[in-house]
Amino acid sequence: xxxxxxxxxxxxxxxxxxxTFPTGVTVVATRYRDGTPAKTVSAFxxxxxxxxxxxxxxxxxxxxxxxxxxxxxxxxxxxxxDQQEVADYYAAPERGRAQPPPVGLRRERTGAPVLxxxxxxxxxxxxxxxxxxxxALLIGQVVGVRTGSGPPLVHHxxxxxxxxxLTPHGTxxxxxxxxxxxGTRP
Numbered sequence: 204x205x206x207x208x209x210x211x212x213x214x215x216x217x218x219x220x221x222x223t224f225p226t227g228v229t230v231v232a233t234r235y236r237d238g239t240p241a242k243t244v245s246a247f248x249x250x251x252x253x254x255x256x257x258x259x260x261x262x263x264x265x266x267x268x269x270x271x272x273x274x275x276x277x278x279x280x281x282x283x284x285d286q287q288e289v290a291d292y293y294a295a296p297e298r299g300r301a302q303p304p305p306v307g308l309r310r311e312r313t314g315a316p317v318l319x320x321x322x323x324x325x326x327x328x329x330x331x332x333x334x335x336x337x338x339a340l341l342i343g344q345v346v347g348v349r350t351g352s353g354p355p356l357v358h359h360x361x362x363x364x365x366x367x368x369l370t371p372h373g374t375x376x377x378x379x380x381x382x383x384x385x386g387t388r389p
Contacts, residue, residue: 225359230280230293231259231341232308232316235270239308239316242267243294245358246338247279255345257325260338266297268332268339275329276313277343281322282356284365289318290356312347323350 212220232241246260257279261268271277282290288305307319311326318324327343334340357364 222360225357225364228282228286228290228356228358228363229259230282230289230318230321231261231267231277232280232318233267233271233277234274234310234314234316238270240267240270240297241293241316243290244279247281250342256330256342257327257345258340258342260335260340263334263337263339265339268341271329271341272332274314276315277327277329277341278311278313278315278317279325279327279343280318281324283322283351284354284356286321286356287363289321290363317349321351322353322355323348 226245227247229244229247230241231244231247232239242261242265244259244261248258250256250258259277259279286306292300292305306321308316309319311317311324313326313328315326317326325343325345326347327345330342330344332339332341354365
C-alpha cells in the first residue's frame with residue numbers, strides 16, 4: 204500500500220506502516236491502594252542517560268495513568284521470548300484476568316511492582332505525563348534496574364515473535380559497537 208502525494212494518510216495506512224517496525228514487549232506496572240495496575244505495552248524507549256529516563260506511551264484513558272500519577276512510581280518489565288502468556292495476561296482487561304498471574308510480582312526501591320521473572324526491569328519515579336494524541340507519554344526517572352539473559356519477546360506485524368540470535372546462514376552476527384559505545388555520540 205503506497206500513499207498518494209498530497210493527501211494525509213488514513214489511520215489504516217498509518218497502522219500498516221507502523222506494524223512494519225518490530226518492537227519489544229513490556230509490562231508496565233504501578234501501585235495503587237491495594238492493587239497493582241499493569242498493562243502490556245510495546246511503546247517503550249530509553250530516553251536519556253543524564254538523567255536516566257525512560258518513556259512509555261499508554262492509551263490516554265487507561266486507569267494505569269491515573270494510578271501512576273497517584274503513586275508517583277512505575278516499572279517497565281521487558282519480556283523474554285518465552286513469555287507470550289505473560290504478555291497476553293496483561294493485555295487482557297483487568298476484570299477478565301484469571302488469578303493468580305502467570306508470574307509473581309515484588310516491590311523494589313520505589314515500591315513499584317516488578318515481575319519476578321522477566322528479561323529486565325526498570326524501577327522508576329514518575330517525572331511527568333505528557334499528552335500525545337490518543338495516548339499519554341509517561342516519563343520515568345530510573346532508580347533501579349535488573350538485567351537477565353536471553354532473547355526478547357518481539358511484536359511485529361500484529362504478532363508476537365522470537366528474535367533469532369543467528370543470521371540466516373547460521374553464524375552469529377558480528378558484534379559492531381554502536382556509536383555511543385565507541386566513545387562518540389550519534
